[in-house]
Amino acid sequence: xxxxxNLDVRVQPRAKRNEVADERDGRLxxxxxxxxxxxxxxxxxxxxxxxxxxxxxxxxxxxxxxAARDKTLRVDGFDEAALRRALLGE
Numbered sequence: 001x002x003x004x005x006n007l008d009v010r011v012q013p014r015a016k017r018n019e020v021a022d023e024r025d026g027r028l029x030x031x032x033x034x035x036x037x038x039x040x041x042x043x044x045x046x047x048x049x050x051x052x053x054x055x056x057x058x059x060x061x062x063x064x065x066x067a068a069r070d071k072t073l074r075v076d077g078f079d080e081a082a083l084r085r086a087l088l089g090e
Contacts, residue, residue: 005083006063007049007073013041018048020087027070028087042066045073053078053086 008027015031022029034044042062050057055077065071075083 004074004076005078007075007083007087009045009049009071009073011036011041011045011069011071013069018044020048020052023088039066042071045071049073049075049087053083 009030010024010027012021012029012031013034013036015033018032019030020028021031030045030048032041032044032048034040046060046062047057050060053060053075055075059076061074061076063072063074078086
């Protein structure tokens with residue numbers, strides 16, 4: 001079984017571009033162009049994290065905060081160190 005990692009993010013919807021900006025207060029700041037309507041921002045966040053981590057979007061799940069800016073995501077198939085390196089370019 002592949003490892004799973006929970007990831008805390010702060011989402012900024014309706015941004016100019018999709019990006020993992022930086023880290024603040026232990027949360028990754030994720031900017032997406034999608035509006036926070038009908039789950040569009042959540043879908044954009046899942047796709048962005050999946051692309052940056054090199055995994056299918058089906059392996060990224062919002063486990064907490066689906067209607068809030070602060071979210072907890074579960075990413076299957078990545079350990080914590082590898083996930084941070086992939087997302088922050090460390």
